[in-house]
Amino acid sequence: xxxVTQTPKFQVLKTGQSMTLQCAQDxxxxxxxxxxxxxxxxxxxxxxxVGAGITDQGExxxxxxxxxxxxxxxxxxxxxxxxxxxxxYFCASSQKRGTYNExxxxxxxxxxxx
Amino acid sequence: xxxxxQTQPGMFVQEKEAVTLDCTYDTSDPSYGLFWYKQPSSxxxxxxxxxxxxxxxxxxxxxxxxxxxxARKSANLVISASQLGDSAMYFCAMDTGNQFYFGTGTSLxxxx
Numbered sequence: 001x002x003x004v005t006q007t008p009k010f011q012v013l014k015t016g017q018s019m020t021l022q023c024a025q026d027x028x029x030x031x032x033x034x035x036x037x038x039x040x041x042x043x044x045x046x047x048x049x050v051g052a053g054i055t056d057q058g059e060x061x062x063x064x065x066x067x068x069x070x071x072x073x074x075x076x077x078x079x080x081x082x083x084x085x086x087x088x089y090f091c092a093s094s095q096k097r098g099t100y101n102e103x104x105x106x107x108x109x110x111x112x113x114x
Numbered sequence: 115x116x117x118x119x120q121t122q123p124g125m126f127v128q129e130k131e132a133v134t135l136d137c138t139y140d141t142s143d144p145s146y147g148l149f150w151y152k153q154p155s156s157x158x159x160x161x162x163x164x165x166x167x168x169x170x171x172x173x174x175x176x177x178x179x180x181x182x183x184x185a186r187k188s189a190n191l192v193i194s195a196s197q198l199g200d201s202a203m204y205f206c207a208m209d210t211g212n213q214f215y216f217g218t219g220t221s222l223x224x225x226x
Contacts, residue, residue, distance in 0.1 A: 033214065042118075042205055042216040043159075050212060058213065090159065099147030099166050101209040105159035 006106035023091030032074040120217035137206030
């Protein structure tokens with residue numbers, strides 16, 4: 001049981017490049033989400049999904065796309081990387097029940113955009 | 115609008131003492147959940163405790179308890195008998211519907 005896995009762990013991009021951050025979970029969780037963590041700002045929700053085929057925007061969605069074709073996978077795409085997207089990205093999953101939403105986090109991806 | 119406020123950027127506590135980390139929240143939803151997470155220097159996010167808005171009693175999990183004061187919209191985390199391994203960042207968070215909001219965190223240092 002691997003939990004939530006994220007790849008890559010580290011990535012350096014040049015401005016304008018695109019890339020996909022991978023996230024997978026093996027707990028059959030319906031709810032998955034992407035966050036970015038910046039110094040002094042906590043974690044902010046980028047996009048989330050309540051099930052396969054359903055995605056929605058969080059607090060800071062601009063510059064990112066997501067899709068959810070399977071229950072297990074929830075990739076995050078950076079369309080045209082900008083230095084402002086330098087951050088640590090966390091993927092999380094949970095079996096949300098009402099307001100109980102204990103999220104299991106992946107180890108994070110540290111992204112630097114030059 | 116900021117949903118979760120943690121006003122203590124850094125806190126120090128003597129080993130074996132208790133410490134309270136403050137959290138206030140803002141929502142007009144009657145149904146919500148409040149959470150605390152711990153992030154050690156290694157970076158992983160660890161779930162500590164949950165409190166539902168309709169729960170009558172304060173949540174407890176081992177050495178962690180949540181002091182929930184609904185009228186004041188506060189959800190403070192109390193750590194009893196602090197240990198050196200408690201040194202970490204602590205985040206308060208809230209679930210309203212499908213949106214999940216984190217505070218900016220409190221850095222706790224336990225002094226031997």
